[in-house]
Amino acid sequence: MEDLSFIPDLPSGPLDVYRKKASFDWKRLKLAMEGDIDLLRLKYKIWHTLEKDPLFAHKSVTPSVEEQKRIAQLQLNKINEYNFIPKVSLKGGYSKRTRAVMTLNEAIQSLNPSVSVKMAIGMYLFSNAILSLGTERHLKFYEAVFFNREILASYALTEIAHGSDARLMRTTATYDPNQKQFIINTPDFEAAKCWVGNLGRTCTHTLLFAQLITPDGAGHGLHAFLVPIRDPATLETYPGLVVGEMGEKIGVNGIDNGFIMFNQYRIPRENLLNRTADVTEDGVYESSFSDPSRILGAALENLSAGRIGIMQESCHSMSSAVAIAVRYAATRTQFGERCREIPLIEYQLHQWRLFGYVAAAVVFRVYIESFTRVYLEIVEKSNAGIKVDNLSEAVSEIHAMVSCCKPLLTWSVLAAAQECREACGGHGFLKASNLGDIRSNHEPTVTYEGDNNVLSQQAGNWLLRQYHSATTAGSVDSPLGTVLFLTDLTEILKQKFIPGTAVKSEHFLMSTYKWLICYVLKQTHQKYESELDRGLSKFEARAKCQVYKWKTLSKLYAEYLALLFFLEELQKKDEELQPVLRKLFMLYGLWSLDGHLVELYQGGFAAGEDCARAVRDAVLQLCAELEGEVVGVVDALAPTDFVLNSVLGNSDGNLYQNLQKTLFSNPGAFERARWWQEVVNVPKSKL
Ligand SMILES: Cc1cc2nc3c(=O)[nH]c(=O)nc-3n(C[C@H](O)[C@H](O)[C@H](O)COP(=O)(O)OP(=O)(O)OC[C@H]3O[C@@H](n4cnc5c(N)ncnc54)[C@H](O)[C@@H]3O)c2cc1C
Known part of the structure; x- marks a missing residue:
């Protein structure tokens, strides 16, 4: 077994009650989500180094806009000086060095997203573009930006x-x-x-x-x-x-x-x-x-790596947000009977609000880690001139996957950050909770590198092409195998929900998702064709199919991909981790499926109350089953306390002591207002 002693133990405190209930070792779960011990070690090295550097100390008051820019640039320069990834590693294989660079990016993003974005655009997007669009004569720019940071x-x-x-x-x-x-x-x-x-x-x-x-x-x-x-x-x-x-x-x-x-x-x-x-x-x-x-297409394809980077960053933002809210929920008590106040985490409503996002954070991380590996292997082979079977079809499939998953992940984080903020009540509104900064710094990701609503249409385009191919030629162009099932579309659409079906099963979940994709795909195709028959152009017809069709389709495909990749990875994880990972997988799947009940009934998959009730009962059961596990899960998701930087989410669980320290040390907290003379009513002289 790998030595994980480089990950510091967590301080003992009020969270121990729940930590002791977990069925697994949180450090093992952390490694399982990271996928590579060297990369996990690198992340901790970066965090520990920056924690000791005063340039990276957190400010209790937001600096001016100009000062934030100055600090971000100084921090970027300092990170370059630290040379976390030595030049010799950067000159290694494409896949390995890109993974290392991505890890550096993730580690910095959790600490200061402005710096990671500066780095991602200023160094990696630019150098990737030179590699994919430039030739020999541009390599000097590549050297200057990537290796020498000039x-x-x-x-x-x-x-x-x-x-x-x-x-x-x-x-x-x-x-x-x-x-x-x-x-x-x-x-x-x-x-x-x-x-x-x-x-x-x-x-x-x-x-x-x-x-x-x-x-x-x-x-x-x-x-x-x-x-x-x-x-x-x-x-x-x-x-x-x-x-x-x-x-x-x-x-x-x-x-x-x-x-x-x-x-x-x-x-x-x-x-x-x-x-x-x-x-x-x-x-x-x-x-x-x-x-x-096609030239533009080749140029813009270069954005895929950047979008994968955004998805990795999103996973980290979501991890931080749920870690704060769950630790708070485990230490905060409200109401109760017979003098026993109940921790928020034990309320069904609170579990339902938060645990779906905890499950999403885990599923997304395992998915993106696995997908990134597949992506980098293909790019590495293709760059090295090694033959990749069906390369252009694989590139199209990857593009479709990225086009729907970047929207799914970035939107999910935005929703999670808001729910987590509300779940921490008024204290969640403090800057010191860090939930506000997590949310507002994450927000533009739904717009940049492809506005989500526009980008996700591209996944729909690809799926419709596969539908056409499956229904006319009986085959699909899916080298990564994500939609091979479309060739069985007719059979899949005959499925119906049978009352009494065990919904907490992988088979139920995956087959129901396949049904949903087939159903919405067929509906979208029919609507599109009917608009063309009415004489509309392809552009106009597409615009008439966006709502309830194209957009839903793209979301379904993204959720299915996350589940599919996670399930494949699940088999490879430690036996000790399997039960909790399986529960998180089921919760994410059924919690997401709850959002598609309309389509299940509309398309005749379900009738009567059984299906909806079974799905929703299972979601609540899973939430209850995860009550004892979830603090351990967020320990595995969370970065170090310095990086998490939240008075509500500190791993020691000393909520009120930490709050007191923060409130009492706020600059000027106990001072009379400097402007007091401007606002008091000075009594006028009666003389
Ligand atoms: C913080 C930040 C950093 C950025 N960094 C960079 C950068 O470094 N370099 C760079 O070049 N750009 C950058 N951008 C710009 C970003 O890439 C664009 O904002 C993005 O591509 C969307 O374009 P737009 O703003 O023109 O929106 P529009 O394209 O005008 O879209 C506006 C709205 O209309 C909707 N819409 C558009 N077309 C359709 C349609 N066909 N059907 C239905 N709805 C539609 C969109 O969904 C969106 O909600 C950045 C943006 C932000 C916020």
Whole structure:
């Protein structure tokens, strides 16, 4: 058995009552969710190191917006200095080094999300883009950003008037054969690039997406360019650029999001990332793709890794939120009979509000860990030129998976953070609970790197293509095997709920999800076809199928994927952990299924009251069964106390002592208001 002594034991205290009830060792569960002991060790090393560094000390009062940006950049520089992943490891295999980088990102995100986003955009999104879209001549930029940390980058896609619809962006890059340069231009404010992270104050380069135009006036669609923005020595922006800061946001204010306008700004011809298309010195456009939309597709596919990073970060935010709320619920008592006040955690309502999210946090972490491995293996093979069977189909399937799972995870965390805040009552509203910061720093993830509502439509598109293929050719393009069952669609749709069925079973859960996907897929297809028959274009017809169809379909597929991957991993976990993991799996599955009862009845899978009652009874039973386990589960999910940074969720469980310490040490807590003279009614003289 692995030595887990590098994970510090938890302090003894009021939470022991519940900790003793757990059927498993929380450190083993932690390792099972992390999947790799070296990565778990790395995470603890990062947390312990930063805890000792005053630059990372938490502030009891939110610093000014500008100060948050300064601190975030200083912290990023310091993290680079610590060299947590030595250069030799970075030069190792793609999969291993990416996993290490992702772990660093997760560890930092739990501590200060602004810093991890700065790092993710400034170093990893940029360097990944160079690897996937650039060629030999761009490797110096890769070295400078990834290995030497000499430049900090940004990623400029969004414009003021166009975000999700990238095709209509209007920044241009016109080739000038005389100077062998591209001239970047912003026609008007609506085409200004905006929201670009790191651009407002700090980045030295940006990866710019602009419409490529050749000297013959022909437009070739969006392409990516490496564009210098600031002098690295002075951080002065170069002439020909108008760069500004976006101003205060409702979260992640440590990131300097900026806007930029280009005024006939020249860059060398070689700064075009030219893996898929190039312009010769004379100005002739050459592309390995005939269709410009495929070039954009290849460029944007590069976002998958970033979206996986967002999902990993989401798992950590959810872990922290539920850890705070559950520890609070185990130490806070309210009401009761015969002088025995009851801990909140023992109320059925409180369990129902929180335990589904605890189960989701565990299921998502195991799922994303496993999915990331599959993803990285495919990319590694493909980069190394090793043949991957059905590579382009696998890429499409992965894209569909990411497109529905990033929305599922990010939305779930947002809902969880709000529920956890409310579950901690008024004290949850203190900044010191950390629930507010977790929620507001997480919030933009539902919008950036693909707005959730728009992104999830892409999973629906892929599923509909598979439906068509299954019903016409009797086969599907699903190299990862996630929808092979669609070839049995007709048989699956004949299933009905039989009263008395044991719903707390893997078979029931998975077969019911398959039924739901088949049913909603068929409904979506029929609706889409009927809109086309009415004479609508494909675009218009799709828009008419979004609500109750496409959107539901995408959510169902995402939930199914989480369950499917978790179930596969479950078999490999320690025997001691299996009972609790199985219960968490069932709870997440049935709790999610509860949200789809309408479709089960609408489609005739269920009739009468049995199905709904069985599902809901099982959810409540599972909540009760998990009462003794859940504190141990959140111990496994939680980071160290320093990282969790919550007066309500400290692992010692000394809720009221910790609250007193925090309230009593608030700066100025006991002082008379400095502005007292401005507000008191000074009695007027009667003389
Ligand atoms: C904190 C933060 C950081 C960011 N960082 C970067 C960055 O570094 N680089 C960068 O380039 N961008 C960045 N962005 C921008 C982000 O990527 C965009 O906001 C995002 O792509 C959505 O585009 P939009 O804001 O133009 O929204 P829109 O596309 O205008 O969407 C607005 C709303 O309309 C809905 N909608 C749009 N189209 C449809 C449709 N067809 N059917 C139904 N509904 C639809 C959407 O769901 C959304 O709710 C960042 C944003 C934020 C908030």
